[in-house]
Amino acid sequence: MATVEILSVQGTKIRVRGLDAIDGSPVIDIKPFTPPYDEPKGEVRVPAWVERLAY
Structure with a gap:
């Protein structure tokens, strides 16, 4: 599960930033952001190898 930023909504298409998925992958479910959870x-903690990735 990932918390993402919604960039745009056009009909049934939602563009987001921050999702760990391949472009065009179907999304099965969307949940609202609820801070307590x-x-x-x-x-x-982040493993050292993650910090070396070039995004």
Whole structure:
């Protein structure tokens, strides 16, 4: 599951930023952002190899 930014909505198409998927992949379900459940509790650690990726 990913929290994404909605860029646009046109009919049944929703363009987002921040989704870890291949362009054009079907989306099965969309949930609203709810801070008590969607914000990490405590420290978030990222593996060193992730920080070396070139986005």
